[in-house]
Amino acid sequence: xxxxxxxxxxxxxxxxxxxxxxxxxxxxxxxxxxxxxxxxxxxxxxxxxxxxxxxxxxxxxxxxxxxxxxxxxxxxxxxxxxxxxxxxxxxxxxxxxxxxxxxxxxxxxxxxxxxxxxxxxxxxxxxxxxxxxxxxxxxxxxxxxxxxxxxxxxxxxxxxxxxxxxxxxxxxxxxxxxxxxxxxxxxxxxxxxxxxxxxxxxxxxxxxxxxxxxxxxxxxxxxxxxxxxxxxxxxxxxxxxxxxxxxxxxxxxxxxxxxxxxxxxxxxxxxxxxxxxxxxxxxxxxxxxxxxxxxxxxxxxxxxxxxxxxxxxxxxxxxxxxxxxxxxxxxxxxxxxxxxxxxxxxxxxxxxxxxxxxxxxxxxxxxxxxxxxxxxxxxxxxxxxxxxxxxxxxxxxxxxxxxxxxxxxxxxxxxxxxxxxxxxxxxxxxxxxxxxxxxxxxxxxxxxxxxxxxxxxxxxxxxxxxxxxxxxxxxxxxxxxxxxxxxxxxxxxxxxxxxxxxxxxxxxxxxxxxxxxxxxxxxxxxxxxxxxxxxxxxxxxxxxxxxxxxxxxxxxxxxxxxxxxxxxxxxxxxxxxxxxxxxxxxxxxxxxxxxxxxxxxxxxxxxxxxxxxxxxxxxxxxxxxxxxxxxxxxxxxxxxxxxxxxxxxxxxxxxxxxxxxx
Numbered sequence: 001x002x003x004x005x006x007x008x009x010x011x012x013x014x015x016x017x018x019x020x021x022x023x024x025x026x027x028x029x030x031x032x033x034x035x036x037x038x039x040x041x042x043x044x045x046x047x048x049x050x051x052x053x054x055x056x057x058x059x060x061x062x063x064x065x066x067x068x069x070x071x072x073x074x075x076x077x078x079x080x081x082x083x084x085x086x087x088x089x090x091x092x093x094x095x096x097x098x099x100x101x102x103x104x105x106x107x108x109x110x111x112x113x114x115x116x117x118x119x120x121x122x123x124x125x126x127x128x129x130x131x132x133x134x135x136x137x138x139x140x141x142x143x144x145x146x147x148x149x150x151x152x153x154x155x156x157x158x159x160x161x162x163x164x165x166x167x168x169x170x171x172x173x174x175x176x177x178x179x180x181x182x183x184x185x186x187x188x189x190x191x192x193x194x195x196x197x198x199x200x201x202x203x204x205x206x207x208x209x210x211x212x213x214x215x216x217x218x219x220x221x222x223x224x225x226x227x228x229x230x231x232x233x234x235x236x237x238x239x240x241x242x243x244x245x246x247x248x249x250x251x252x253x254x255x256x257x258x259x260x261x262x263x264x265x266x267x268x269x270x271x272x273x274x275x276x277x278x279x280x281x282x283x284x285x286x287x288x289x290x291x292x293x294x295x296x297x298x299x300x301x302x303x304x305x306x307x308x309x310x311x312x313x314x315x316x317x318x319x320x321x322x323x324x325x326x327x328x329x330x331x332x333x334x335x336x337x338x339x340x341x342x343x344x345x346x347x348x349x350x351x352x353x354x355x356x357x358x359x360x361x362x363x364x365x366x367x368x369x370x371x372x373x374x375x376x377x378x379x380x381x382x383x384x385x386x387x388x389x390x391x392x393x394x395x396x397x398x399x400x401x402x403x404x405x406x407x408x409x410x411x412x413x414x415x416x417x418x419x420x421x422x423x424x425x426x427x428x429x430x431x432x433x434x435x436x437x438x439x440x441x442x443x444x445x446x447x448x449x450x451x452x453x454x455x456x457x458x459x460x461x462x463x464x465x466x467x468x469x470x471x472x473x474x475x476x477x478x479x480x481x482x483x484x485x486x487x488x489x490x491x492x493x494x495x496x497x498x499x500x501x502x503x504x505x506x507x508x509x510x511x512x513x514x515x516x517x518x519x520x521x522x523x524x525x526x527x528x529x530x531x532x533x534x535x536x537x538x539x540x541x542x543x544x545x546x547x548x549x550x551x552x553x554x555x556x557x558x559x560x561x562x563x564x565x566x567x568x569x570x571x572x573x574x575x576x577x578x579x580x581x582x583x584x585x586x587x588x589x590x591x592x593x594x595x596x597x598x599x600x601x602x603x604x605x606x607x608x609x610x611x612x613x614x615x616x617x618x619x620x621x622x623x624x625x626x627x628x629x630x631x632x633x634x635x636x637x638x639x640x641x642x643x644x645x646x647x648x649x650x651x652x653x654x655x656x657x658x659x660x661x662x
Contacts, residue, residue, distance in 0.1 A: 001052055001079045002045065002064045002091070004071035005029040013063065015049025022046055022065065029067045037067040043094040055147055057124050066091065074153050083107040084114055084131075103131065166197040166206040168222030175217045183218070191222075230274040231281075233257050233292065244286075251287050260293035263301060271296070297521055300463035302454070304428035304435060425465045436466050448559035449475045455523035455558065474527070478562060481534045481555070484548055485566050492569055493543045501597070503547050506536045508597040514554045515593065523558070530555060545570060550591035560585075607632065608659045609641045621655070628652045632660060 003009065005026045014022045025046040029037070045066030052061040061079075068087060069078055082092040082099040089112035092099050101107045103118035116132035125141075126134050142148025170191060172183035183189055192210055200208025200220060207213050207220040214220075231245075237254045238246040262271060274292045282290040428435055441450045453474045457464040487493050499507070510533040517526035533551065542548075549570055556563035567585035600621065607615045615637040619628060629650045632638055642662060649661040 001061050001077060002066050002069050002088075003078075004069045004076040005065040005067060006071045007076050010048060010065055013048055013050035018047060018049035022048055025065065032067065034070060034072070037070065043090055045091065045095065047095075055142070055145070062097070064091075064095070082112060084112055086112045086114070088112070165222060166191065166194065168224055169228050170207070170222050171219040173219050175219065180219075185216075189218075224269070226270040226273055230270060231277040233274075234281075234287065246287070248286065248288070256289050256291065257293045259295045259297060261297045261299060264298050297460070299460050300458075302428055302457075303425050303463055303465045305425055305465070428466065441468065441471070445471060445475050446478075446561070448562050449478055451560075452478070452527055452558055456527045458524055460521045460523055477531050477534060478559060480538060481530070482562065482566070484534065484537055484543060485569065492572060494545050494548060494570060495543055496546075497544050499542070499544050499547050500540070501601075503537065503540055503542045503544065504597040506533055506540070506542075507547050507550060507591075508593055508595075509533075510551065511554065511591050511593040512598070518557070527558065530558065549588075553585060553588045553591055556585045556588075603655060605656075605658050607635070607638065608657065609638070610662055611659060614638070614641050617658070623654075625650075625652050628658065632658065 006029065010022065010026065025044070028044075043066075045064050045068075048063045048065060050063045052063055053059070054061055068091075069076065078088075080088040080092065081102065082089040082097075083101050083103055084107075089099070091097070100122050101109075102120050102123050103113060103115065104121045106113045106115050106118040116130075118131050120126045120129050120131055120134060123129075123134075126137065129137065139148065139150050143150060170189045172187060172189045173180045174183055175181070191207075192213060194206075194210065197206035198209070200206055205220040205222065207218070207222070234246045234251060238244075238250045241247055260271065278287070278292040279290050281287045438450055445453075449471065453468075453471045456470070456474055457467075485492065485494055510529055513529040514526050517523065517529060537547065537551075549567075552563050552566055552570065556567075564585050567583070567588070571583055602618050602620050604616050604618050606613055607617055615635065617631065617635060619631065623631075629652075632650055633647075638660060642660070645662055647660045647662055651659040651661065
């Protein structure tokens with residue numbers, strides 16, 4: 001078994017012969033943070049010289065200590081099962097500890113198998129039991145013998161809470177002889193003003209550089225942004241109260257936040273703590289609700305494309321495939337953004353060989369990577385397509401690995417050592433070097449096109465791959481929308497004429513749809529609604545202010561720049577006869593849907609002569625038989641087919657059809 005090195009129990013059980021080794025190891029562990037210990041790949045540990053007694057069979061179990069077991073997680077002790085746990089297996093192999101095979105053929109002796117389906121062997125009274133059901137049997141047996149208690153442990157994800165940086169809320173604690181004590185000074189504890197900040201001594205945070213801070217023995221780490229932002233929605237309700245964070249009467253009036261919007265990853269940090277603070281304040285009877293938000297919307301991620309390449313590497317006379325190996329490692333690119341390509345060549349002559357024979361003017365350096373054309377050469381084993389368009393593909397001579405293998409230089413797309421590249425869609429992230437710079441899109445199409453195209457990609461809750469193939473369509477829509485207001489040669493063409501029923505119908509159908517789609521966060525269908533309305537108004541040749549102004553206000557949240565510009569121009573044809581100084585579309589009254597404009601009052605009826613369709617006629621929905629017969633006989637096409645004869649009968653089926661029998 002393995003226990004956490006910092007447990008007091010270690011000093012009590014270490015043997016005399018192992019005491020020095022144990023003490024030295026504990027000193028090493030104390031120099032490392034919990035995060036470093038959790039991320040450590042190297043296997044470390046030491047035998048305490050003590051043994052535990054297995055309560056079921058009396059066997060002695062050697063007790064080790066290792067940094068991979070944490071005192072704050074569970075009981076701070078684990079009973080190792082090397083054949084079923086990879087970390088335990090590596091530990092046992094590293095220290096040559098015997099491994100008991102309890103899962104039979106599921107264990108091959110070389111690597112752990114985490115299966116829960118194996119029938120247990122070498123397990124005493126548990127032999128023949130499927131592993132997944134054994135834990136409950138063991139706990140019950142321990143309780144029956146009075147030597148154990150069933151208990152559930154919870155652990156809050158806290159890995160990213162403390163940060164070694166200047167910004168963020170300071171922890172209001174001081175350290176006295178290594179023990180955290182409550183800060184007795186004035187609250188809130190405010191960060192000191194500094195002219196510049198940087199890492200503190202011995203890897204500490206920037207606050208460790210400030211003498212007055214260190215003199216008070218204050219904690220030099222700070223809390224992350226979501227520590228404060230998790231509760232300050234309550235402070236917004238009562239920001240000037242010097243007695244309490246928020247008066248109970250005020251929080252009872254405003255109540256919860258109506259809607260919380262955030263990505264799924266963001267929710268793990270901010271939303272988790274926000275719910276925790278709220279539940280604590282509720283339990284203390286300081287607020288009247290135990291959930292901070294009425295509704296949660298998780299927007300999907302915009303994903304990016306990453307490109308991987310495979311090479312054939314040659315070792316002696318054999319040919320083998322090595323996947324995803326590219327130039328370079330961090331060692332080759334530990335430079336600042338200000339370094340020149342000549343300085344890179346001087347420092348790393350092997351890199352210069354990779355760039356021979358290519359246009360040096362197309363090489364860009366920055367952020368620990370070299371970029372040429374479409375492709376990035378970076379510190380990870382990947383390359384990505386650049387966001388700039390129109391570049392030619394990079395010369396594959398770039399991708400030569402110098403570290404672990406001897407790679408032949410001058411790899412070419414047509415050579416026998418280059419294999420087909422592949423593309424995957426994954427999270428868009430700077431760490432993956434697959435980020436598309438919005439500035440490039442905005443420069444070509446404008447911010448409104450970029451904004452609406454993102455909405456148009458699909459439902460807000462879904463993750464969507466970034467693809468600019470459809471962006472031209474959104475851009476054409478906005479130009480078409482603009483042409484309802486202005487002509488390239490005539491300028492503004494908006495009039496104050498009264499709208500027709502058809503135009504009012506288009507407007508109010510759009511108001512209803514956009515209002516519904518926006519409230520449902522269905523922005524992609526909202527963009528479609530704008531496109532349909534624009535096409536219909538273009539067909540109607542509508543340039544009337546009473547139609548276009550409400551439509552423009554609807555568009556403002558979707559395309560604010562175009563909406564603001566056109567709204568300013570639209571005031572020139574305002575009924576009050578002039579521009580309203582300082583008027584902004586942000587202050588405009590949101591249009592109201594009126595059902596009377598969309599109620600159908602007429603219908604296009606098919607008109608048949610002796611059962612054969614000859615024409616159509618638009619008639620009022622409340623038309624009666626005499627009115628229909630009169631209009632039928634007055635219709636020129638019907639008269640043509642009657643050839644001067646009188647119809648025997650005119651069959652009128654309301655809301656369906658008309659048939660003239662001759």
